[in-house]
Amino acid sequence: MKTLKEISCGETVKVTKLTGEGPVRRRIMDMGITKGVEVFVRKVAPLGDPVEVTVRGYELSLRKADAEMIQVE
Amino acid sequence: MSVKIALAGNPNCGKTTLFNGLTGSNQFVGNWPGVTVEKKEGRLKGKKDVIIMDLPGIYSLSPYTLEEVVARNYLIGERPDAIINIVDGTNIERNLYLSTQLMELGIPVLMAVNMMDVVEKSGDKINVSKLSESLGCEVVEISALKGTGIMKAAERAVALANQKKAAPKVHKFAVRVENVLEAVENKLGSDIPEEQKRFFAVKLLEKDDKIGEQMKNVPDVSMEIALLEKEMEDDTESIITNERYVYISSIIDQCCTKAGKETLTKSDKIDKVVTNRWLALPVFALVMILVYTVSVTTVGAWATDWANDGVFGDGWSLFGLEIPGIPVLVEGVLDAVSCADWLKGLILDGIVAGVGAVLGFVPQMLVLFIFLAFLEACGYMARVAFIMDRIFRKFGLSGKSFIPMLIGSGCGVPGVMASRTIENDRDRKMTIMTTTFVPCGAKLPIIALIAGALFGGAWWVAPSAYFVGIAAIICSGIILKKTKMFAGDPAPFVMELPAYHMPTAGNVLRSMWERGWSFIKKAGTIILLSTIVLWFLMSFGWSEGSFGMLEAQQLDSSILAALGGIFAPLFAPLGWGDWKMAVAAITGLIAKENVVGTIGILFGVAEVAEDGAEIWEQLAVSMSAIAAYSFLVFNLLCAPCFAAMGAIKREMNNTKWFWFAIGYQTVLAYAVSLCVYQIGMLCSSGIFGIGTVAAFLLVIGFIYLLFRPYKESAALKVNMKKAAVGTK
Numbered sequence: 001m002k003t004l005k006e007i008s009c010g011e012t013v014k015v016t017k018l019t020g021e022g023p024v025r026r027r028i029m030d031m032g033i034t035k036g037v038e039v040f041v042r043k044v045a046p047l048g049d050p051v052e053v054t055v056r057g058y059e060l061s062l063r064k065a066d067a068e069m070i071q072v073e
Numbered sequence: 074m075s076v077k078i079a080l081a082g083n084p085n086c087g088k089t090t091l092f093n094g095l096t097g098s099n100q101f102v103g104n105w106p107g108v109t110v111e112k113k114e115g116r117l118k119g120k121k122d123v124i125i126m127d128l129p130g131i132y133s134l135s136p137y138t139l140e141e142v143v144a145r146n147y148l149i150g151e152r153p154d155a156i157i158n159i160v161d162g163t164n165i166e167r168n169l170y171l172s173t174q175l176m177e178l179g180i181p182v183l184m185a186v187n188m189m190d191v192v193e194k195s196g197d198k199i200n201v202s203k204l205s206e207s208l209g210c211e212v213v214e215i216s217a218l219k220g221t222g223i224m225k226a227a228e229r230a231v232a233l234a235n236q237k238k239a240a241p242k243v244h245k246f247a248v249r250v251e252n253v254l255e256a257v258e259n260k261l262g263s264d265i266p267e268e269q270k271r272f273f274a275v276k277l278l279e280k281d282d283k284i285g286e287q288m289k290n291v292p293d294v295s296m297e298i299a300l301l302e303k304e305m306e307d308d309t310e311s312i313i314t315n316e317r318y319v320y321i322s323s324i325i326d327q328c329c330t331k332a333g334k335e336t337l338t339k340s341d342k343i344d345k346v347v348t349n350r351w352l353a354l355p356v357f358a359l360v361m362i363l364v365y366t367v368s369v370t371t372v373g374a375w376a377t378d379w380a381n382d383g384v385f386g387d388g389w390s391l392f393g394l395e396i397p398g399i400p401v402l403v404e405g406v407l408d409a410v411s412c413a414d415w416l417k418g419l420i421l422d423g424i425v426a427g428v429g430a431v432l433g434f435v436p437q438m439l440v441l442f443i444f445l446a447f448l449e450a451c452g453y454m455a456r457v458a459f460i461m462d463r464i465f466r467k468f469g470l471s472g473k474s475f476i477p478m479l480i481g482s483g484c485g486v487p488g489v490m491a492s493r494t495i496e497n498d499r500d501r502k503m504t505i506m507t508t509t510f511v512p513c514g515a516k517l518p519i520i521a522l523i524a525g526a527l528f529g530g531a532w533w534v535a536p537s538a539y540f541v542g543i544a545a546i547i548c549s550g551i552i553l554k555k556t557k558m559f560a561g562d563p564a565p566f567v568m569e570l571p572a573y574h575m576p577t578a579g580n581v582l583r584s585m586w587e588r589g590w591s592f593i594k595k596a597g598t599i600i601l602l603s604t605i606v607l608w609f610l611m612s613f614g615w616s617e618g619s620f621g622m623l624e625a626q627q628l629d630s631s632i633l634a635a636l637g638g639i640f641a642p643l644f645a646p647l648g649w650g651d652w653k654m655a656v657a658a659i660t661g662l663i664a665k666e667n668v669v670g671t672i673g674i675l676f677g678v679a680e681v682a683e684d685g686a687e688i689w690e691q692l693a694v695s696m697s698a699i700a701a702y703s704f705l706v707f708n709l710l711c712a713p714c715f716a717a718m719g720a721i722k723r724e725m726n727n728t729k730w731f732w733f734a735i736g737y738q739t740v741l742a743y744a745v746s747l748c749v750y751q752i753g754m755l756c757s758s759g760i761f762g763i764g765t766v767a768a769f770l771l772v773i774g775f776i777y778l779l780f781r782p783y784k785e786s787a788a789l790k791v792n793m794k795k796a797a798v799g800t801k
Contacts, residue, residue, distance in 0.1 A: 018311060023137035024565040029314040030133035031567055032167045035307075037318070046353040047463035052570060056166040059344075059570040061459045063466075066567060 004039065004053070004070040012040045013072035020069040032056040033070060075122040076234045078227075079148065081175055082159035083168050084130030084496075085452075085571035087187045090580060091159055091217040092127040095227055102587055105143045109498060109726045117227055125227075126153060132167070134174045136283040137565075139498050148178055149269070149287055154234035155181045157226060158210075159217070162192040162199055163572065165329060169321045172208070173244055177275060179268025181233040181240065182210045185226045189214040196332030204328040209243030218577060239268055246316035253301045254278065260292040278309045340452075340572035347453070348570075353460050360453065361479060368441040369483030376436030377484075385429030400425050415622045418612055419605070427604035430664070430716055431597040438487045439589050441480060445494055446584035450576030454494055455568060462566060468550025469559065470507070471500035477508045478546065485509040485713050489720035490592055499559055503550060505724050506734045509713040510545040512538050515665035519708050521684035522669050526692040527701040538709055545710055545741065548779060555783040558733065595726075596719030603715040607663055610636065628674050633659065646764045647707060647743070648700030648750035658707065664714050699753035703746040711742035744771050 007013050015037050018025055032055050033039065040054040050063045080095075082088045093100075096115030105112045110129050117123035128147060129140035136142060148156070158175050160168040165186070176182050184205075192199060205212040211229055215222035245251060257274040265273050265288065276284040277294045278301070285291040298309050305312050337345075347356050367373065383389030388397040397405075403425055407417045448454045454473065461472030473495045481488030488508045495501040512520065516538070524534035553559050614623050614631035623631055637656035644650050644658075653675040661668040666683070673681030676688045676695075685692075692701070712718060712735045722731045751768035754760045 021308075023135075024567065026133075026135050026137060026310060026314075027565040027567045029311060030135060030170065031569070032170065032318065034315050034318045035311070036315075043348065044350065045348070045459055045463065046350050047460070049463045050459060050566065052348070052459065056164075058164045058167060059572075060567065061455075061570055062567045063462070066565065 001071050002073065004041070004051075004067040004072050005064045007041045007072065009041050009043055012038055014038055015070055016073050017071040018069055019071065024066050025069055028062065028066065028069065031060055032058075033060075039070075039072065075124055076155075076231055077124045077126060077151075077153040078117075078230050078234060079126045079128055079153040079156045079180075080159065081128045081144065081148075081156050081171070082130065083132055083161065083164075083171060083569075085569065086130070086159050086161040086164075086168060087217040088127065088130055088159050090577070091157075091185070091187065091215070091223060092125065093580060093583060094217055094220050094223045095125055102591070104726050108139055108143060109501065109724070110139055110143045117231075118224075120227075120231070123227070123231055131171065133171060136281050140496075142283060146287075148175075148180065149272075153180060154237070155183060155230045157230050158182050158184045159215075160184055160186050162186045162188045162214075163195070163197075165199065166321060166325055169208075169324065170317055173317045173320065174272075176208070176210060176239075176242060176244065177272040179239045179266065179272065181230075181236065181238065183226060183230040183233055184208065184210055184212045185215045185222075186212060187215055187217050190216045190219060190221075195338070198330045200328045204324065207243070207324045207327060209240050211240075242271065244320055246313075246320065249304060250301065250312060250316055253297050257292070257294050257297055260294065262288070262290045262292070264289040275313060279313055280309060338572065340574075343573050344456075344570075348456055348459060353456075357457065357460050360448075361475075364441075364444045364448075364476070365479055365483070368437065368444055368487070369480065373437040373440045373483070373487075376440060377433060380436050381429065381433040385425070385433055399429070418622060419608070422612065423605040423608035424601070426608070427601040430604055431593060431600045431719070434484070434486045434716055435589055435593060437484065438490060438592060439585055441487045441491065442585040442588045443581060445476070445491055445588075446581040447576060449494055450580060450584070452571045452573040455570050458566075458568060459570060466566065468547050469500070469503050469554030470546075470550050471495050471497060471504070474500065474504040474508075477504050478511050481508040481511040481513060483514055485511070485513045485717040486592075486720045488513070489717060489724055490588060492724055493588060499554075502725065502730060502734075503553055503559065505721055506553070506737060507546040507549050509717050509721075509738065510542045510549070510710055512542050512709055513665070513713075515714065516709055518666045518669045518683050518685070519661075519705060522672070522689075522692070523701045523705040525684055525686060526689035527696070527698045534705075538705065541706055541709060541745075545745070548775075549737075549741065552775075552778045553737075555778070555781060560783055592720065592723060595723040596716070598719075599722055600715045600719040603718075604663060607633075607660070611660070626674060628656070628671070629653075644707075646751070646767070647746040648703045648754070649696060651695065654696075654704055658704075658711070661708055662712065662715055662718075664716070665708065668708060699750055699757060702753070703750035706749055707742045707746040709742075710745060711739050713738070744775070748772055 004013065015033055015035055017035065018029065037055060042052045042054050042059065044051050050061045051067060052059055052061045080088055080092055092113060092115065095117055097118045099118070100113060100115040103112050104110065113127035115125050117125055126147070128144040131141045131144050134141055134145045156175055158172050160172060172184060186199060186201065201212050201214055211233065213222055213226045213229060215226050217223060254271065254274050257277055258270045261270055261273055273284065273288065277292070278298060280298065301312060302308055346352055379389055384398055385400060386398045388395060388401055390396065400421055404421060407420060457475065458472035461475045465472050465474050476494065477488045477491040480491050485508060488511070489505055492501050492504040492508065495504055520535050520538050524530055528534050610633040611628060611631050612623055613621070614627070614634065616623055616627055616630045628634060633656055634652065637652040637659065641650050641652040641655045644655050653672065656675065657668045657671040660671040669683065669685040670681060672692065673685055673688055676691045678687045681687045718735060721734050725731045725734060747764070748768045748771055751764045755765050
């Protein structure tokens with residue numbers, strides 16, 4: 001099982017599951033990263049973290065540690 | 074009968090622009106009770122009886138951020154007559170997520186789809202009538218920036234408010250979820266009005282930890298939750314979020330058509346350069362250099378000099394015309410009416426100097442605020458957080474903390490005020506507490522004095538001061554984020570990078586003025602009062618056997634000197650138990666550069682140069698190099714000047730937090746200076762005593778605080794009763 005953290009720039013993936021719990025996970029879901037949605041990994045910040053993704057037609061940035069909660073295929 | 078309309082929507086959707094457009098100058102800006110979330114209220118242009126309430130920008134009604142809790146408390150507790158839900162047409166999918174939650178509240182909702190001009194230009198289509206049909210609420214098209222459609226939107230909202238009935242909900246989740254929701258709704262007590270039942274049922278199912286506080290009896294729904302979770306093999310929070318987005322996707326499919334081919338928007342093109350892996354840091358450095366040079370070293374410095382040395386000094390010239398400074402004018406008037414000396418002193422050195430201390434910072438601050446407002450409104454501020462997050466989050470700060478600290482190296486007052494751009498409450502408080510550790514311009518004379526007098530002008534003294542400041546920020550960040558006061562609130566960094574757009578001049582200027590004015594109003598009082606008190610302590614005392622007003626050179630017989638004598642033993646473990654140094658540190662509270670002047674007066678030199686070169690020899694005799702360095706460290710880290718304290722008070726907006734910040738800074742300054750002196754003495758002359766033991770204990774305690782493990786909390790700690798509404 002891959003997580004969003006391992007996806008390199010320029011790839012599009014589909015979210016299969018969200019692990020973890022609490023505020024960060026809820027926030028990720030509130031921002032539109034839910035089961036079945038397509039996520040395009042756009043770029044990595046100059047210092048290597050966080051990453052920028054395109055989801056539901058807009059740009060979102062999240063830390064790699066949090067991206068690990070998102071399982072994709 | 075007045076009508077109350079709440080404005081709700083995501084951040085960056087044009088809500089502020091719409092609010093400004095609807096209310097014009099009829100605004101009242103304040104804070105929600107008990108929290109630092111800004112609260113804006115206004116009256117609709119041309120309709121005095123319509124109150125518009127601007128809610129904080131939110132993405133959801135979850136219980137995890139302060140903004141969300143404030144907004145939903147208002148909506149549930151205060152029950153506005155209608156909600157205008159502003160939706161960004163260029164990003165409609167995620168914006169509708171909040172809409173689905175707002176519609177469950179049982180309050181009439183008018184949806185205003187904003188940025189329709191941009192949508193049309195890009196070739197996308199939104200079928201508004203179809204959208205209205207499928208959502209079950211009225212929908213209007215607007216462009217807040219151009220002002221089109223906004224008055225119509227307000228009129229429709231007022232009409233909806235007067236009907237007093239929310240449209241029946243049309244949105245439905247999957248049958249299994251709906252069945253469970255119905256079962257939960259039936260369990261709700263009679264204290265929940267019929268139209269709000271769905272909202273409460275959803276929150277109970279989501280295991281929302283704050284909803285219970287707003288209900289009389291909280292029914293036990295663990296059975297329903299367990300049933301649903303087992304049936305759908307997921308937790309209820311995810312199930313409900315999923316259901317919302319599934320429902321939204323179905324609407325989007327019906328009502329919106331994309332232009333087709335994926336083209337790079339203008340914003341994408343800008344971002345290709347601005348957040349490019351290699352170019353991002355150079356671009357960032359350029360922007361910061363520009364902000365710093367203009368607001369601190371050039372325009373800002375002129376503005377400050379003009380305000381402090383001109384308007385509140387000897388005078389200034391306008392096109393060759395000599396305009397005397399306010400103190401000169403006031404002094405002239407007072408002399409003309411042959412005012413008593415003490416009253417003249419109070420007015421000139423107390424009140425006028427105090428007012429000058431408040432207003433002197435304002436011009437520079439306004440210059441800085443224009444930049445900040447522009448950077449925020451155009452979308453670059455979010456990129457600053459994106460670029461700098463990696464470095465700052467390690468110390469419990471936000472990437473956006475960079476700007477306050479950078480500005481703080483010029484002056485701590487605008488630095489603290491710049492922390493307003495940080496949305497997250499915890500990050501902001503931490504930034505406010507640590508920004509003044511950066512040596513500001515006014516601390517440079519102290520550094521020059523100590524370096525010149527005791528270290529023969531050694532090159533390393535000034536850099537070491539900056540090093541101490543930065544180390545204090547880093548260590549404080551790490552220590553504080555583990556304390557009870559900070560570990561409480563979760564701070565997820567899942568942040569939207571909004572599309573770039575050109576802000577309007579009106580919005581930028583309005584934001585600049587609001588922040589400047591709030592400084593004058595909220596920080597002004599404390600600055601003025603403390604300046605007057607200190608003036609009294611400095612200029613009154615016992616001379617020639619009687620109590621009375623003193624000459625400036627007689628500072629050594631003032632009340633302050635007596636107080637200095639009392640406090641001096643406290644500083645003995647730091648190596649400078651001399652009352653003169655204690656008094657100098659206290660006068661530094663008016664402005665840090667005063668420290669040098671005070672030492673000058675106390676050593677018998679009426680006027681010293683900025684670096685105090687006249688007293689270097691005397692100072693070198695009176696204290697050791699290590700004691701002097703300890704004095705320097707104390708003055709760098711301890712409570713800042715009154716103006717900066719005023720700014721801290723304003724930005725914390727909470728007395729307890731204000732004292733916590735000042736107390737922390739002073740205790741840290743004391744502890745670090747103690748360690749510097751005691752361990753320094755041990756190394757240089759082998760002196761070992763109780764102080765040395767204390768210093769080593771402090772170092773051990775410090776290391777423990779730095780490295781102790783901690784766990785981030787999962788719930789937002791906020792007193793709902795206190796944070797609850799109150800719109801007066």
